Amino acid sequence: MLRRVVLPLLGLAVVLVVWTALSQTVAPDIPSPARTWQESRRYVLEPFFKDGELNQGILRLAFYSLVRVAKGFALALLIGTPIGFMLGLSRTFHDTFDPIIQFLRPISPLAWLPLGLVIFRQSEPAAVFTIALCAMWPTVINTAVGVRSISQDYLNVGRVLKLSRFTMLTKIIGPASLPYIFTGYRLSLGLAWLVIVASEMLTGTPGVGGFLWQEYNSLVYSHIILSVITIGAIGFLLDRLMGVVEARVKAS
């Protein structure tokens, strides 16, 4: 009780006190927690209202962002998982493409987005493209590591039985690397959620990130804080959700 409820609440209280103190001293432009709540309450209490393209309830905005993330995430898994398998299975494929992957991996979403806009000429596919490109690396790397670290004992079973490549993949290599793959999926989802904010800010599409940037431009700073909190809460929930899925997979 103390460790699970009281201490976390105490931590939250400390943050609110520091926030209030900062807003009253060194950062007078930042609204206090109380003012933030007052100016944001409609967005939270009527989370699905819609007045204009970028003036909507916070959950409706979050929903747009989540749909976009889901598309990008799905694309990342669809591309990343097979690449990971090939990296793990084939020495030649690994030696051919691993240097390029290591080179592409650290590139920021902000760098990919303009390229996406040039290719697709529309902000929506450009955003999905950017999310997929940035989010797929943990899936690629973890799948490859998972495939490569399969116990030789399991592979020997397949060799003695002379299993076909397909049976080997579906009965031994796939299931054995599943825990690693799902760790990759969880990290990828976290990255996808990080990227969505950046890509919405740059493209001005409706969503939490787009809303945040618009409210910055219209000097409604309390709504920036509202957006930041929403982004954090949803990111936390997504991670927990994937954590549960991951634990299920590892337990089976």
Added chain:
Amino acid sequence: MPYLDVRDVHKTFATPRGRTHVLGGASLALDDGEFVAIVGYSGSGKTTLISLIAGLLAPDAGEIVLDGRPVSEPGPERGIVFQQYSLLPWLTAHDNVALAVDAVDAARPPAERRQRTGELLALVGLTSAAGKRPRELSGGMRQRVAVARGLAMRPKVLLMDEPFSALDALTRATLQDELLRIWSERRSTVVLVTNDVDEAILLADRIYPMTPGPGAVLGPPIEVGLPRPRERRHMSLAPAYQKVRHQIVDFLRACRRGGAA
């Protein structure tokens, strides 16, 4: 020409600390339907020898011939029961055995394969645990699954790598008795590797002592010569049992002393 002929095999492994010469010309010969045990200290190269016969490793020199064909790769005709069971943890006991049945009997109809999987599980007494995953099974039950899987491969020779070494003494005795029963019913050709002299005498027709490495070889085979069916309780009192036991132990001790000097 023997059914299984292992002729003068050598194996050296490259390790970070240099090359380790594990096998220095091991030879053994088996007739069809024979049960042979290889006894030696841990770490002397028994698992390496079994892996070579299984085709999981290739010898640096020497030759292994089974039923007239040289061994060049792994295959189900040399079914193997691994020391660490090596069951697939995401498959049930039934599915672990079925994997082998489906691979080996791929040409037969599914109903027949299902029936055979059931028969194999019944043979090792696991019918009621068929739906359980390996981690829900005791060590003894896991090894029963592994034995059923080994038999499912319809092996010309069944290779067993210290199959009971991880089990407690009581479970080990039970499984040895069961293996004895199964072998008496089927008379398959078996190579059993063990560090348990009594296990070897109880089960085998012939025993090869293995000298401690590096460069291990197999000593001259010792015929067990005890009549079958064998019964654990009566056997240890037989003078022949004591004689064989002393022969093996003396040989292994002498090798060790020679190696240490």
